[in-house]
Amino acid sequence: MKKVRRSLRAARRITNFVIAHYLSAIEAHRRNKWVAWCTAVPPPIEILYAMDIQPLFPENYACVCAVRKETMELFRKSEADGYLQDLCSYARCVIGFLLGGKAPLGGMEKPDFLLSTKNVCSIYLKWWQVMSHYLKKPLLILDCPRITDKIEKYHIEYVKDQLVSLIEELEKITGESLDINRLRSSVELSRKAAELWHKSLDLRKNKPCPMGVTDASAAMFPYVVSAGARDAVEYYKMLYEEVKNRVKEGIGVVDEEKYRLVLSGIPYWHNLRLFNYLEEKYGAVFVYELYTATWGIYKPDPSKPLESLAYKSLFNPINLPGEWTVEWIVKVMKEYDADGVIMLSSRSCKATSLLHPAAQKVLSKEYDIPCLIIEADHTDERAYSDAQVKVRLDAFMEMLEARKEK
């Protein structure tokens, strides 16, 4: 049994951040401001913050429900209405809430409108249409075409053009016009937060690794919900200092770090203890997650706010070609001196999972990178078997051990 460090102070503060975030929507309504339900992968929320519109994120909310193990009633509600268990469990969770299921933190404050991108999964659009239907509130859509080669000028122009229309719509809704200087400052705040967040992640190249996957998965929250607001920057300043200190003092996630791993896929929120299992039993630490690194991967430029927000919306790993993801993994394996990749597939999230088997083949054949694929569900614990998962993890770790001895 390896000794595992207590989590980062910054990570423990996330609970307060989460609560404050959900309260901020209630507060916004009290001040006669607007609330929007947004997809979590880069819609340009910097624009919303510049216009005093408070974004809320149903995906994050579903994840909060899963961490607190308060999803079952919500699933039952949506399933009773015909939303089958194969559908995205995040979506089923929030739809369950809209259909009257009891939800934690008093539920989400209802929005004045909804905003969906189309840059991760095809579910976004469908799910947001469904919510817009139940809430009887308008749905705004930002279409981001899939990138099959590289991001071209015409892609950026297309998204930028839509941003212009989006701003017009928002001005109609709020009756106030966007102040371009405010937008610039909000893009600057977003850039700063992204930079600090990624600087903190970069510190995990150090040995021992100063921040584990559980902390990183918590600490990404401020960037997701507050890109463009001041609180995210404050938060990441604090996080960066703390992680830097750990590096200075040589403090790692575990006392004897033996294996360094890369994670692909969404954490199984209902069972974050799985990570502890690897840390405690094997001294195996995740040093990089494609998931947490996705947020802030591109740093927007305040001198050309619309263009760079357009780019940010397009530049999202799942929107990029499969080869890009494979190369990304190969690159971080090297940079972080990692031993293997664990891919958490989710049966109800095709977008983050379907590439796993093919990527595993290419990584092991062409790059000799060991990968393990686990199959469960990111929010729905009924699709998870702890014993089976551990058997597979054990076998994988034994294999890594044998490789080390060679």
Add this chain to the structure above:
Amino acid sequence: MNIDDLLNDPIQYVKKTAQSCGRNVVAFFPVGVPIELIHAANLQQFPLIIMSEDFSAADAYMHTFACSLSRSVLQKFLSGDLDFVKAFIIPDICDSLWSLYNIVKLTDPNRKLYLFHYPPKKDDKSLNYFKGEIIKLWEFLKELSLSQSSEEILKDSITKFNEQRKLLRKLNNMRKSNSPPFSGTDFFKLMLAAFFMPVEHHIDMLNSILGNIEKWGTKKEGVRLLVSGHMVENVALIELIEESGGLIVADDMDIGSRHFSQDLAVRKDIFAGIAEHYLMTPSPYRHSVEDRAEYILKLAKEFDASGVIFLIRKFCDPYLFDYPILRRMLEEEGIPSLLLEYEFPFSAAILRNRVEAFIEMLR
């Protein structure tokens, strides 16, 4: 070759036809990909309506919770059955297909693939972008072609497909009668053939059927139904419904009324016309559930359907997401519906039980 032979071995059919016409083959998922462009580029179209019962090769590269249509295509691709295909057009309509695109590219980087994007909105900016997509696809197809093409030829192709649409509508309208001269099974076979056969042949076939309608097809009695979904890739599913006491009189499907309900208007800007046509047909990949409900309700009324069956493949997210709201919106208009989630090979006994119970309720 008659339709049954074609449907028994579509790959063989496509190969033979391409050979006899001296054309390269382009495969595509028949969900709103402008078939006129393929025709005008003098290419042999191959709609990827194929089913595999063996997934051994595909399972090593794709999770089993992708839909079985995409897994079937991957299986055939990996086992070399599709080596004769020059290029694949994959519409970006769902995560199964986006992943299929990526997986094929990872396993065979030299394969010619085209990802076709649909904007999810109907405003001018979307139309304009979509027009650009169509022009790009046109250029891509022209490069694959063994012969020269032009916008004039494209206009001719559109005219031909409009002729086909007109004939299909004529036939389809006969289903409004109290006792239609043919069954839903007959009609679906004809619809599948519409996507496989060279349009000229299909038009000839339609003309001869219409000229002798009493001799074609089988008259069936049954409770009048509308089916809604993506496509019926296996007529056995339709047969099963009709054997259980239903009579399918209308559909809301890509291989069905969405193909022929409207002519494609030839505009001065020909590509703008194509974009408008394909962007406006209600379908779950880009339209709201309200738009779809309106389309289904209109059809149900016109064709006097007593109930609706949603035929949805397991793991097909876009359709499964729309279903609960559609069900409720239909209910509010007094139209009961049934969700028939299926998978190939399907268990006929289970499906039959469910359909029979539904039809009993409608009687």
